[in-house]
Amino acid sequence: MRVLVTGGAGYIGSILVPILLQRGDSVTVLDTFRAGGTELAAACAYEGFRPVRGDARDHRLLDELVPQHDVLIPLAALVGAPLCKEDAVGATTLNRDAVRDLVARSGGDQMIVYPTTNSGYGIGEAGKFCTEETPLRPISLYGVTKCEAEDAVLGSGRGVSLRLATVFGMAPRMRLDLLVNDFTHRAVNDGALVVFEGHFKRNYIHIRDVAKGFLHAIDRFAQMRGEAYNLGLSSANLSKLELCARIKDHVPRFVYIEAPIGEDPDKRDYIVSNDKLEATGWSPDIDLDAGIRELVRGYTMLRNGRFANV
Structure with missing residues (x-):
């Protein structure tokens, strides 16, 4: 396959791109x-790897690149509620408009x-799983x-949408702001955490299982075409306090308390069913505990001290 990945040097792309090349x-x-790092350095060993420096919103680049590929994977985005709030124009033009523009240039048998x-x-209903039929x-x-970009992808008749859990x-291109990554980082480095609204629940998924989900969708595209699929760990619909307890199993010195006042600006609260994707033959390889152990090993090496004096 000839695959175009926009934003392929980011958190997910730094895992997914080498896997695509290896197969x-x-x-x-x-x-x-923009990070100017070596996240995709290993990919340069493959003759089939082509890095193009440019913006996913550049129509001239899309006109050139989209027709050359069999599979289109638009990863380029401003990810997360705080970042999008900070740059509303960037969020709208990159997260929505750039995907619409890519879809508009696709055709034929492209995926x-x-x-x-x-x-x-x-905010979901208490005790009720969100399925792909649940209103967004x-x-x-x-x-x-x-969600608006997803509408464009599915409306084209050439797309599959993977609704990723956290x-x-x-x-290689690490993110420390994601909930499990963040809480584990605080456990390892600070030993303590104050949790706001600890009853809020979310679903979680390991990044390598996300990559596995992309491969699954490509390989079973005819079966999955035109549909959205939740992609998460069915064993990990957990509240923030439950997540902290799991982390403490691996970092015994970790102390966490729930704040009696204050609130989390991120109000998401839901549990998710992944049955639809699992029914197509997909299953995760890495559970939450294995992922936490991986992060503990990683944080032994990683230091986020760019702005500290010591």
Whole structure:
């Protein structure tokens, strides 16, 4: 397959792109490479790897690149509610408009595999699983723009949408702001955490299982085409306090308390069913505990001290 990945040097792309290359696909990555790091250095060993420095909103680049590929994976996005709130114009033009523009240039037998977020479910009903039939009620600009982009992908008739749970795990392009990654980082480095509204629940998924989900959708595209699928760990619909307890199992010195006042600006609260994707033959390889152990090992090496004096 000839695969185009926009934003392929990010958190998910730094895992997914090498896996695609290893299985024999040729991969073009369109990215600004603003981080200036070596996240995709290993990919350069493959003759089928083509990095293109540019913006996913550049129509001239899309006109050139989209027709050359069999599979289109739009990863380029401003990810997370706080970042999108900070840059509303960037969120709208990159998360929504750039995906619409890519879809508009696609055609024929091309496949689009799009990662959206199950944060589109917003605030779920207590004790009731969100399925792909549950109405989307995003409560942030991030969720709104991703849901609108999903509409474009599925409306084209050439797409599959993967509604990702909160992702965790080590990657060459690391993110420390994701909930499991963040809480484990605080456990390892600070030994303590104050939790706001600890009863809020979410679903979680390891980053390598996200990559496995992309491969699954490509390989079973005819079966899955035109549909959205929740992609998460069915064993990990957990509240923030339950997540802290799991982390403490692996970092015994970790102390956490729930704040008696104050609130979390991220109001998402839901549990998610992944039955639809599992019915197609997909299953995760990495459970939450294995992922936490991986993060503990990683944080032994990683230091986030760029702005500290010591």
